Amino acid sequence: MRIAEAALRSGLSVDTIRYYEKSGTVPEIRRGPDRQRRFSQENIDWLTLLYWLRETGMPMKTMHRFASLYQVGDSTICERKQVLMAHAEHLKKRRADLDRCEQLLAHKLAIYKDIEG
Amino acid sequence: MRIAEAALRSGLSVDTIRYYEKSGTVPEIRRGPDRQRRFSQENIDWLTLLYWLRETGMPMKTMHRFASLYQVGDSTICERKQVLMAHAEHLKKRRADLDRCEQLLAHKLAIYKDIEG
DNA sequence: GCCTTGACCTGGAGTTGCTCCAGCTTGGTA
DNA sequence: TACCAAGCTGGAGCAACTCCAGGTCAAGGC
Numbered sequence: 001m002r003i004a005e006a007a008l009r010s011g012l013s014v015d016t017i018r019y020y021e022k023s024g025t026v027p028e029i030r031r032g033p034d035r036q037r038r039f040s041q042e043n044i045d046w047l048t049l050l051y052w053l054r055e056t057g058m059p060m061k062t063m064h065r066f067a068s069l070y071q072v073g074d075s076t077i078c079e080r081k082q083v084l085m086a087h088a089e090h091l092k093k094r095r096a097d098l099d100r101c102e103q104l105l106a107h108k109l110a111i112y113k114d115i116e117g
Numbered sequence: 118m119r120i121a122e123a124a125l126r127s128g129l130s131v132d133t134i135r136y137y138e139k140s141g142t143v144p145e146i147r148r149g150p151d152r153q154r155r156f157s158q159e160n161i162d163w164l165t166l167l168y169w170l171r172e173t174g175m176p177m178k179t180m181h182r183f184a185s186l187y188q189v190g191d192s193t194i195c196e197r198k199q200v201l202m203a204h205a206e207h208l209k210k211r212r213a214d215l216d217r218c219e220q221l222l223a224h225k226l227a228i229y230k231d232i233e234g
Numbered sequence: 235g236c237c238t239t240g241a242c243c244t245g246g247a248g249t250t251g252c253t254c255c256a257g258c259t260t261g262g263t264a
Numbered sequence: 265t266a267c268c269a270a271g272c273t274g275g276a277g278c279a280a281c282t283c284c285a286g287g288t289c290a291a292g293g294c
Contacts, residue, residue, distance in 0.1 A: 003242070015282055018243090023280095034289060036242055049225070052218040060280065074232060081229045088222050091215050098208050098215075101169040105205050108166070112198045115191060120271070132253055135272090140251095151260055153271055177251065 006039040010047035011055075017047060025050065025060065025067050046070075057094060058087055123156040127164035128172075137167060142177065142184050163187075174211060175204055 007014045020026045021037075026046060030038045039047075053063055066083050069076035124131045137143045138154075143163060147155045156164075170180055183200050186193035 013282080014242090016280085019281065034242085036289085049221065052214075052221050054280090055214055056218045077229050077232055081226060084222050084225055084229075088219065088226075091219055091222075095212065095215055097169075097172055098212055101173045102205065102208055104166065104169050105201050105208075108201055109198060109205075112194050112201075115194055130253080131271090133251085136252065151271085153260085171251090 001039040001044070003037050003039070006037075006044060006047060009044050011051040012047055020047070020050060023060070023064065025064050027067060027071050053087060056087070056091060058090070062087075118156040118161070120154050120156070123154075123161060123164060126161050128168040129164055134164060137164070140177070140181065142167065142181050144184060144188050170204060173204070173208060175207070179204075 001009075003014050003017060006012075007017060010017070012020070017026070021029055026043065029043055030040070032038050050063055053066075054060075062083065066080060069080050069083070118126075120131050120134060123129075124134060127134070129137070134143070138146055143160065146160055147157070149155050167180055170183075171177075179200065183197060186197045186200070
């Protein structure tokens with residue numbers, strides 16, 4: 001699979017995929033005889049995970065660390081688990097933020113209603 | 118009130134407050150005879166709103182537009198309402214993203230459990 | 235056989251939204 | 265009067281993309 005399809009499937013843009021590869025956040029993307037990238041299903045799964053981690057606020061540094069651990073092998077599973085669990089905690093915080101903002105918006109909108117009469 | 122306290126109350130950093138003022142995203146912050154900023158309660162409310170809008174992903178451009186509308190006066194309330202309602206919609210999308218990511222994390226963590234035995 | 239087209243490549247500049255820093259002013263305390 | 269904390273400005277630095285110029289390569293049309 002080529003980069004255009006990889007982008008469609010993972011949710012990332014073509015440029016972002018190249019950027020992630022360059023910065024070492026994606027393990028081993030093979031190249032064809034034409035020097036162009038060929039994505040395996042494993043690559044797509046990885047990129048998709050990165051997409052969601054990034055979308056929900058994980059910093060590049062952490063993603064990079066996670067990728068390094070992945071490349072070492074099974075001996076790092078415990079550490080990787082900790083990274084993901086920490087991110088799950090982070091999601092809770094984000095959800096609370098959304099709740100808080102939603103309340104604030106409802107409050108503001110109610111005020112506007114009063115002014116308009 | 119001075120900038121340090123304004124930062125504490127709004128959630129923004131001192132630098133970010135200055136940055137927002139410079140880029141025209143905060144209406145009229147008064148200055149004392151020492152040329153230092155003095156924040157009114159209205160300022161704090163505004164900065165707090167900005168904090169939550171930004172925290173939940175509203176781009177600077179939109180916040181800036183919202184600020185411009187605010188400075189025109191009550192005649193723009195309808196438009197401002199639309200900005201906030203659009204953002205409320207955006208919050209729903211974010212919540213769906215969090216759900217999706219949470220599922221993915223749960224799935225990955227389950228796989229790790231299997232590997233570890 | 236040559237030309238065009240389209241997908242991909244690289245290196246590097248540009249953008250957004252902060253964040254940090256040097257060097258200066260000012261008001262309050264010892 | 266000397267010093268210190270808190271604030272000021274302009275500008276550099278940074279994260280995470282995003283866009284662009286200029287080039288390669290394979291396939292299809294004439």
